[in-house]
Amino acid sequence: MTSSEISGGKALAAEAALRPRRRRPFTFARFVRGIAPYLLILPVVVTIAAILGYPLYHLARLSFQKYGLFELIARHGTDVGWANYSSVLHDHLFWQVLVRTIVFTVANVALAIGIGTLLALLLTKVSSIVRVLLTAGLVLAWAMPPVVAVQVWIWITNPENGVLNYVLTQLHVGDYFQHDWLATPFSQLSLTTSLIVWGAIPFIVVTVYAGLAQVSHELVEAAEIDGARPWRVFKDVTFPILKPIFLILTSLSIIWDFGVFTQPYLLIEQPRINASNELMGIYLFEEGYLKTDFGRGAAISILMLLIVAVLSIVYVRKMVRAGDEAA
Amino acid sequence: MKVRFLAAAALAAMLAVAASTASARPSAPARAAANKITVWLQVDAQSGWPNLVAAANQQFEAKHPGTKVDVQYQTWGDHLSKFDATLAGGNTPDVIEMGNTEMTKYMAAGAFANLSSQKGSFANSKNWLKGLAASGVYNGKTYGVPYYAGSRVVTYRTDLFRKARAKTPTSLAQFTVTAKRLKKQNSKRGFSPVYIAGTDWYFAMSFVYDYGGSIASLKGRKWVGRLESKKARAGLAAYKRFFTAASRASKTGTENRPQPYDVYSRGQAASIVGPAWFSCCVGKKYTKSTKQFVMPSHVKGQGMPGFLGGSDLAVPAGSNDKSLAADWIRIFTSTAGEKGLQAKGNIPNATNLLGNSVNERAAKRSWFVPTAKNWVNVENGNVLRTMLARILTGKATIAQATAFADSNIELTLNQ
Numbered sequence: 059m060t061s062s063e064i065s066g067g068k069a070l071a072a073e074a075a076l077r078p079r080r081r082r083p084f085t086f087a088r089f090v091r092g093i094a095p096y097l098l099i100l101p102v103v104v105t106i107a108a109i110l111g112y113p114l115y116h117l118a119r120l121s122f123q124k125y126g127l128f129e130l131i132a133r134h135g136t137d138v139g140w141a142n143y144s145s146v147l148h149d150h151l152f153w154q155v156l157v158r159t160i161v162f163t164v165a166n167v168a169l170a171i172g173i174g175t176l177l178a179l180l181l182t183k184v185s186s187i188v189r190v191l192l193t194a195g196l197v198l199a200w201a202m203p204p205v206v207a208v209q210v211w212i213w214i215t216n217p218e219n220g221v222l223n224y225v226l227t228q229l230h231v232g233d234y235f236q237h238d239w240l241a242t243p244f245s246q247l248s249l250t251t252s253l254i255v256w257g258a259i260p261f262i263v264v265t266v267y268a269g270l271a272q273v274s275h276e277l278v279e280a281a282e283i284d285g286a287r288p289w290r291v292f293k294d295v296t297f298p299i300l301k302p303i304f305l306i307l308t309s310l311s312i313i314w315d316f317g318v319f320t321q322p323y324l325l326i327e328q329p330r331i332n333a334s335n336e337l338m339g340i341y342l343f344e345e346g347y348l349k350t351d352f353g354r355g356a357a358i359s360i361l362m363l364l365i366v367a368v369l370s371i372v373y374v375r376k377m378v379r380a381g382d383e384a385a
Numbered sequence: 386m387k388v389r390f391l392a393a394a395a396l397a398a399m400l401a402v403a404a405s406t407a408s409a410r411p412s413a414p415a416r417a418a419a420n421k422i423t424v425w426l427q428v429d430a431q432s433g434w435p436n437l438v439a440a441a442n443q444q445f446e447a448k449h450p451g452t453k454v455d456v457q458y459q460t461w462g463d464h465l466s467k468f469d470a471t472l473a474g475g476n477t478p479d480v481i482e483m484g485n486t487e488m489t490k491y492m493a494a495g496a497f498a499n500l501s502s503q504k505g506s507f508a509n510s511k512n513w514l515k516g517l518a519a520s521g522v523y524n525g526k527t528y529g530v531p532y533y534a535g536s537r538v539v540t541y542r543t544d545l546f547r548k549a550r551a552k553t554p555t556s557l558a559q560f561t562v563t564a565k566r567l568k569k570q571n572s573k574r575g576f577s578p579v580y581i582a583g584t585d586w587y588f589a590m591s592f593v594y595d596y597g598g599s600i601a602s603l604k605g606r607k608w609v610g611r612l613e614s615k616k617a618r619a620g621l622a623a624y625k626r627f628f629t630a631a632s633r634a635s636k637t638g639t640e641n642r643p644q645p646y647d648v649y650s651r652g653q654a655a656s657i658v659g660p661a662w663f664s665c666c667v668g669k670k671y672t673k674s675t676k677q678f679v680m681p682s683h684v685k686g687q688g689m690p691g692f693l694g695g696s697d698l699a700v701p702a703g704s705n706d707k708s709l710a711a712d713w714i715r716i717f718t719s720t721a722g723e724k725g726l727q728a729k730g731n732i733p734n735a736t737n738l739l740g741n742s743v744n745e746r747a748a749k750r751s752w753f754v755p756t757a758k759n760w761v762n763v764e765n766g767n768v769l770r771t772m773l774a775r776i777l778t779g780k781a782t783i784a785q786a787t788a789f790a791d792s793n794i795e796l797t798l799n800q
Contacts, residue, residue: 128494133475218648327639329641330637332767332771
């Protein structure tokens, strides 16, 4: 606080002390009106706390226990303190998987938000018929359940008679006869990325498009009259207004993509999962469920929760701070 | 005033909703009444021999009037996680069909009731197939009753083999010559004389055992990986040679995507290796021109050891009616029941019942996975698949790949 602010505050306080304090009368009506909002949200908060907090508490407790098949049958775990966490953090595979998942998440989030924003901007420029068609296509992609989408992807990229290999060979892009799109880890993860980004784009487009409606035409026109190219207009006019929306979208995307399980597991399939293509969600499933070591699985879950929380907080703080500096 | 009324009404409504959902506490499922036993069988029984199940149920219900049998069919993919859930919830079935490779882990954890004292009362128990019976024994106690087995055979196109003037091969070398001739005659791109998925470890390990090697063995109380031995490596080298000559399948692909019989039914393979029941699904076009033979060994005149797949029947330890459950198993695996299974193309559970079908001849020489409680983790960790992929693509020499696999196996089995 600057010295002028401090002295100003002191002046106000002095003034307030001089005036006789008149409290607003405490009536029951006022009390109920004041507390009503909290009472109204209390049931929802209690329900969410019960649905999320109760399992979370049990998960944390489980992570400090040894709980394998033997304990499952006996229905009683044995306390082992930090042994599960120690075991996970000393596992080379965990760190390998973590790095790979962070890179994977960055790629997915960047692609989804980048392409989504471009499509949203496109939506503002095209005629209404095209806009309707594009929006309909996006909603259909959004509505498709992930498991169904994976199956469609499998058919398209089928080595023997998939449409992708056929089209690429016919167009003489190269010889894709019976090309196995799941042959290498990079190919497997790229395919998974394409599937996840395809499914994530509709949400991004719809949200950003709604946000773009807040960008007033006058501002954009003023910037264009001043000679700004489209990129400058986006950077200096549109983006600052949309910053809160991007903040939310990026945080959500990080949370979803970091723990993604359905698409990679079903696309790559368990027999082809190994140390070179495991992602965090799959690592958790393999260690916790397939190895029937629920205590260790719980430890991995809690660690994932902490990592995602850290990633999100770091990102949010950076964005908020950048926003404060710009303001 | 109006605001207060609205607030109170909304509050009451939400509390009511929260209360109603909160009261829907998951209650423990009502304990199965003593006059019903629950049996978990796989869908193979549902589609393959439902009449045998019905006959066993009838016999059981006649013997125990008032007790009903509730058969619930499971799929291989999720029956173990469902079983885990019932173990945790305390409402296990009374009888469960387990794959022979799945038994050890659960026996070690005490999931099943000890049937050793009643072993003699099961039909043909003195002659149970060694491989299958071994999968139901842990620490000298019997927990599983052999149900049926299946071996691996070669399903082939008689018309294409005739065109190549090839007789049923009696040695691996002969088969390789036939494969090369078939390749020359059927030069369509992607056609495999013998369609084998690169990482089909069930087939590849047959070569290892054929040359006298093994996957792992118990030395004292520790498991030692044996893939680095000379014999095992010779087997793998033979596998790589045969694959290169005979299969155009993906070197890193698995044996269930695509299904070999799908490739066969599209005319893209002259023969496929797999369970004998593959003959069900070779497509209408080739059903008439499809036969099977035993995969030949590298030694002339004998078959290559085949992976003996199979199922056991066990009684979970938490069952309320263990004697009734054991009785159901006794009826289902009686000599009549086993002969019924044999008629459907399966291998019955005892040597004195064996016939001369291709499936049963192939079972004469068989191998089984190491009976370690953590073997399932080696399978799920895809150690053998990764090793085969690296060998076939040339990313590692056989020596390197087997050394890496052995250290992985030892680490996992000795945990």
